[in-house]
Amino acid sequence: MAEAFDVVVIGAGPAGEVAGARAAQAGLSVALVERELLGGECSYWACVPSKVLLRPGEARWLAEHATGVRETLKGAIDARAVLAYRDSMVSNYQDDSQVKWAEDAKLKVVRGTGRLTGPRKVRVEGKDGSARELEARKAVVLATGSQPRIPDVSGLKEANPWDNRQGTASKEVPKRLVVLGGGAVAVELAQAWRVLGSEVTLVQRGKGLLSRMEPFVGEQVAQGLRDAGVRVLLGVTATRVHRPGGKGEVTVTLSNDEEVRADEILVAMGRVPRTDALGLETVGLQGGKPVEVDDQLRAKGVEGGWLYACGDVNGRNLLTHMGKYQARQVGDIIAGKQARAWADAKATPQVVFTHPQAAGVGLTEAKAREAGLPVRTVEKALEEVTGTSLLGKGLSGTVKLVVDEKRRIIVGATFTGPEVGEMLHAATIAIAGEVSLDTLWHAVPAFPTVSEVWLKLLEDYGL
Numbered sequence: 001m002a003e004a005f006d007v008v009v010i011g012a013g014p015a016g017e018v019a020g021a022r023a024a025q026a027g028l029s030v031a032l033v034e035r036e037l038l039g040g041e042c043s044y045w046a047c048v049p050s051k052v053l054l055r056p057g058e059a060r061w062l063a064e065h066a067t068g069v070r071e072t073l074k075g076a077i078d079a080r081a082v083l084a085y086r087d088s089m090v091s092n093y094q095d096d097s098q099v100k101w102a103e104d105a106k107l108k109v110v111r112g113t114g115r116l117t118g119p120r121k122v123r124v125e126g127k128d129g130s131a132r133e134l135e136a137r138k139a140v141v142l143a144t145g146s147q148p149r150i151p152d153v154s155g156l157k158e159a160n161p162w163d164n165r166q167g168t169a170s171k172e173v174p175k176r177l178v179v180l181g182g183g184a185v186a187v188e189l190a191q192a193w194r195v196l197g198s199e200v201t202l203v204q205r206g207k208g209l210l211s212r213m214e215p216f217v218g219e220q221v222a223q224g225l226r227d228a229g230v231r232v233l234l235g236v237t238a239t240r241v242h243r244p245g246g247k248g249e250v251t252v253t254l255s256n257d258e259e260v261r262a263d264e265i266l267v268a269m270g271r272v273p274r275t276d277a278l279g280l281e282t283v284g285l286q287g288g289k290p291v292e293v294d295d296q297l298r299a300k301g302v303e304g305g306w307l308y309a310c311g312d313v314n315g316r317n318l319l320t321h322m323g324k325y326q327a328r329q330v331g332d333i334i335a336g337k338q339a340r341a342w343a344d345a346k347a348t349p350q351v352v353f354t355h356p357q358a359a360g361v362g363l364t365e366a367k368a369r370e371a372g373l374p375v376r377t378v379e380k381a382l383e384e385v386t387g388t389s390l391l392g393k394g395l396s397g398t399v400k401l402v403v404d405e406k407r408r409i410i411v412g413a414t415f416t417g418p419e420v421g422e423m424l425h426a427a428t429i430a431i432a433g434e435v436s437l438d439t440l441w442h443a444v445p446a447f448p449t450v451s452e453v454w455l456k457l458l459e460d461y462g463l
């Protein structure tokens with residue numbers, strides 16, 4: 001007989017955990033199904049370990065710009081200590097503390113692989129071959145995340161490439177690393193391993209890095225990588241990978257016929273949703289692609305509105321904080337409240353933790369124009385404010401605002417520079433809250449902070 005819950009959540013990454021907890025908070029009974037570790041990709045093989053690996057390089061870079069401190073810096077970064085801290089920050093790949101959190105949040109943790117077997121029905125298969133049938137009285141939430149896309153390059157799969165898992169969990173620093181891709185995973189991990197001592201070559205098919213952000217971002221991040229000693233190759237792609245027996249030296253042949261040799265190869269070429277073995281066909285949907293949802297995160301094309309999808313699996317915004325945002329709406333909607341995930345389209349923030357950092361929220365100028373908005377932009381160099389020089393001699397960066405001229409509100413903001421990720425939330429508030437420029441004029445930035453650049457931007461705009 002099936003065990004009945006109000007809500008069954010499949011996948012206990014950040015999105016699944018939050019959706020379940022929010023529903024449980026409203027008094028609903030919730031089963032949380034997980035086949036690996038509670039906490040998901042983000043906690044063990046993505047956001048958390050990558051940021052641990054990046055921070056020492058950034059701290060050193062900032063110190064190199066601090067007069068009087070620079071002179072005291074001796075020797076290389078202690079990679080062993082960094083890797084040990086990484087292990088502690090990922091709880092040594094154990095999820096006991098997350099399980100305790102889930103139990104405290106009144107979630108029933110069910111270990112195993114979940115799969116839909118029909119409307120509101122989920123079968124959970126354990127590693128030991130056991131099976132449990134669950135039934136959802138109100139809703140099933142899909143939060144199964146995404147996995148790396150390994151493109152069909154000759155010899156690549158046979159070369160045992162690193163993906164984000166080995167790329168964040170390696171116990172050793174490879175002497176030479178070749179990174180394929182030019183998105184956030186590629187630039188962050190190229191920077192991290194370079195700082196820890198690897199000779200890194202990054203191979204990007206496109207003309208620039210981080211192509212979803214304003215073009216100056218890619219240029220400045222590429223320069224930052226080069227300054228750190230990464231070889232950045234743009235406009236070329238891997239055509240063949242050769243690694244006899246799948247171990248030892250790997251040779252990558254590029255589209256310009258150059259050969260790059262390395263000790264490891266990291267694939268960072270995007271992600272695919274984990275929907276292939278999820279039983280979607282039993283409810284009239286197709287696997288192998290994102291679960292398309294409406295603004296209430298309900299799967300489109302499923303009668304009765306009982307199936308929800310949040311986080312990477314719906315392909316909207318592959319970011320932890322956006323998955324958790326969607327999950328809060330899902331939990332509330334299932335509990336009978338009115339909610340809608342409108343920030344996805346309008347005010348999604350992202351920080352890339354390279355040095356310089358890159359941070360953006362809302363629309364780029366190109367996207368705003370594409371949407372037909374009457375756009376005007378203002379751009380300023382961070383060096384123009386005293387706060388930047390006080391943070392470090394020679395530090396620089398750029399801020400660009402995209403303004404909707406008709407409504408006199410900001411619809412997009414992009415920052416590059418030292419620790420600008422911490423400046424992003426001011427822009428997110430302005431965009432999500434549609435704060436008018438005339439009101440922002442009275443939001444006075446403190447002297448001498450880097451945020452004074454807001455004042456310069458508004459003055460430039462004509463206020």
Ligand SMILES: Cc1cc2nc3c(=O)[nH]c(=O)nc-3n(C[C@H](O)[C@H](O)[C@H](O)COP(=O)(O)OP(=O)(O)OC[C@H]3O[C@@H](n4cnc5c(N)ncnc54)[C@H](O)[C@@H]3O)c2cc1C
Binds near residue numbers: 014320
């Ligand atoms: C290297 C890297 C760095 C990143 N850094 C950042 C960052 O700094 N900031 C940021 O916002 N985002 C970052 N991201 C993106 C972020 O990791 C994802 O957006 C986030 O993990 C998505 O959360 P999720 O809950 O949707 O899925 P996931 O975290 O993938 O969790 C899904 C869970 O579902 C489980 N599961 C899957 N299928 C089943 C099944 N059938 N049955 C049971 N369980 C199942 C999985 O085991 C997993 O635990 C990074 C990604 C990578 C690769």
Ligand SMILES: NC(=O)c1ccc[n+]([C@@H]2O[C@H](COP(=O)([O-])OP(=O)(O)OC[C@H]3O[C@@H](n4cnc5c(N)ncnc54)[C@H](O)[C@@H]3O)[C@@H](O)[C@H]2O)c1
Binds near residue numbers: 151182186210238350
């Ligand atoms: N700090 C952060 O917020 C952070 C960090 C890491 C990842 N993430 C998120 O995780 C997701 C996955 O990141 P990602 O970097 O893997 O994906 P991505 O989609 O951002 O970038 C993929 C890159 O691979 C390249 N590429 C794809 N196919 C290729 C091919 N066949 N040949 C050559 N190049 C090819 C693309 O040009 C692109 O540069 C993203 O949505 C990202 O936002 C976020």
